Amino acid sequence: MKVSCQNPITLKEFEAIASSLGKPLVTNKHVLNENRTIQKLSNDGLFGTDDVDWHHDWSYGRGNYFGTILYNVSNAHLSPTWFCDMSKIPDQLYFKYPFAEGEYYPPQNLHDNCFTEKQLRILEKQKVRRKFQFKHHVTGEKILYCSFGTLRNADDYDTKPIKEWIEENSYKHEWQPNDILIWDNLKMIHKRSSFNGERMLWRTQFLI
Ligand SMILES: [Fe+2]
Numbered sequence: 001m002k003v004s005c006q007n008p009i010t011l012k013e014f015e016a017i018a019s020s021l022g023k024p025l026v027t028n029k030h031v032l033n034e035n036r037t038i039q040k041l042s043n044d045g046l047f048g049t050d051d052v053d054w055h056h057d058w059s060y061g062r063g064n065y066f067g068t069i070l071y072n073v074s075n076a077h078l079s080p081t082w083f084c085d086m087s088k089i090p091d092q093l094y095f096k097y098p099f100a101e102g103e104y105y106p107p108q109n110l111h112d113n114c115f116t117e118k119q120l121r122i123l124e125k126q127k128v129r130r131k132f133q134f135k136h137h138v139t140g141e142k143i144l145y146c147s148f149g150t151l152r153n154a155d156d157y158d159t160k161p162i163k164e165w166i167e168e169n170s171y172k173h174e175w176q177p178n179d180i181l182i183w184d185n186l187k188m189i190h191k192r193s194s195f196n197g198e199r200m201l202w203r204t205q206f207l208i
Contacts, residue, residue: 001181001182001183002173002179002180002181002182003179003180003181003182004176004178004179004180005178005179005180006178007178008073008177008178009071009178009180011032011033011038011202014038014069014071014202014204015033015035015037015038015204017069017180018037018038018069018204018206019037019204019206021067021069021182021206022067022206022207022208023206023207024037024204024205024206024207025037025058025061025063025065025204025205025206025207027039027205028115028116028119029113029114029115029116030042030113030114032202037204038202038203038204039202039203039204040200040201040202040203041070041199041200041201041202041203042198042199042200042201043197043198043199049194049195049196049199050109050194051191051192051193051194052149052191052192053148053149053191054082054084054147054148054149054163054166054189054190054191055147055148055149055150055189055190055191056145056147056150056185056186056188056189056190057185057205058185058205059102059104059128059130059147059150059151059185060104060105060106060123060126060128060150061123061126061128062126062128063207064137064207064208065205065206065207065208066184066185066186066205066207066208067182067183067184067185067205067206067207067208068181068182068183068185068203068204068205068206069180069181069182069203069204069206070180070181070182070201070202070203071178071179071180071201071202071203072175072176072177072178072179072180072201073200073201073202074198074199074200075197075198075199075200076175076179076199076200076201077174077175077176078195078196078197078199079192079193079194079195079199080172080173080174080175080192080193081172081173081175081181081190081191081192082170082171082172082173082190082191082192083170083171083173083183083188083189083190084166084169084170084171084188084189084190085169085187085188086143086144086145086166086187086188086189087136087139087141087142087143087187088169089142089143089144089165090165093144093161093162093165094133094142094144095133096161097132097133097144097157098133100131100132100133100146100156100157101129101130101131101132102129102130102131102132102145102146102147102151102152102153103127103128103129103151103152103153104128104129104130104147104150104151104152105123105124105127105128105150105152106120106123106150107149107150130145130147131145132144132145132146132157133145136186136187137186138208141187143186143187144162145186146159146162146189147189148163149191166189184208186208
């Protein structure tokens with residue numbers, strides 16, 4: 001969902017909107033508020049400027065923190081965000097992976113910037129696994145879940161047809177000033193390309 005704000009919003013206003021959506025995730029790196037629920041995405045912060053492959057936020061985490069709210073503080077347009085709704089997957093592709101299961105862990109290039117050593121130790125211990133085929137716990141929709149950017153056992157399955165379908169059925173969000181995007185990471189897979197310049201967004205993840 002997209003919300004277009006006419007004027008810039010403050011951190012306090014963003015916090016109020018984010019916390020009205022669901023219980024926010026409390027985290028450690030690049031946090032901006034006292035409650036540690038808003039993270040700064042910037043060139044030298046989370047995710048840097050490199051390509052970010054197709055992924056679902058929170059694929060490697062425990063608890064249902066699958067909601068994301070993202071606010072364009074400045075220059076988000078330097079790299080559009082691509083989305084694809086995985087509940088729209090055709091049956092022949094959905095049923096192609098009856099036993100497949102992904103193992104999820106943050107990719108190496110994000111370790112230093114996005115996580116503390118303690119967080120990485122916990123995530124390693126939790127070894128989150130998710131079935132490719134699953135039913136959304138709220139909407140009951142069939143979803144094919146394969147978070148390429150955070151998948152550890154990608155070589156176990158032929159995931160090429162999934163990526164091809166995503167590329168053909170995705171749409172591009174061209175960021176406008178003060179845009180807010182809110183999405184459900186169980187359904188929506190997303191990515192962005194590398195960019196040059198200074199770009200900044202605020203993010204909160206919340207329980208669905
Ligand atoms: Fe993301």
